[in-house]
Amino acid sequence: METTLTETTLFERLGGKLGISKLVEDTVDAHMKNPAINARFLPFLKEPDRLAKIKQHTIDFFSAGSGGPVTYSGKDMVTAHTGMNISPAEYMHVIDDIFIALDKQSFNDDTKKDVLAILWSLKSMIISK
Incomplete structure (x- = not known):
């Protein structure tokens, strides 16, 4: 008997658009509470x-x-990050906050590794721009 593996996309593993929306909400909440980076995010509370x-x-x-x-x-x-001069330390705090949100929703390690791979691939496009 042949077994067929059905690969699910990261999008599906994260719960689709609804799951990713929740992940973004939880991440932004973590950013607002993170003293290392919240100065970048708190002003947006005045601009809903x-x-x-x-x-x-x-x-x-x-x-x-x-x-x-x-x-x-x-x-x-x-383009989105030019002029922000985001430091490597700030970027790591953002990643930490995303992992807080992933843990809050109990995603498995493989899903977290795939998210990390995406975040790491974006690093040079965001830091010190």
Whole structure:
């Protein structure tokens, strides 16, 4: 008997657009509470429309990049982060916050490794721009 492995996309493992939306909400909440980076995020509380737009772009970007049937229409990563001068330490704090959100939702290690691979691939497009 032949066994057929059905590979699920990272998008599916993260719970689709709904799961990724929850992951983004939890991550932004962690950023707001993280003293190492919250100065970059707290001002958005006074601009709820802008924060909502950033969250939606993040959801769409990660949905498309994780194999979902979503089209990302926002800025590329270099353009989106140019002028922010994000340090390597800040980027690591962002990754830590994403993992806090992943752990909160009890994702397995393989899923977390795949998310980390994506985050690591974006590093040079975001740091010190």
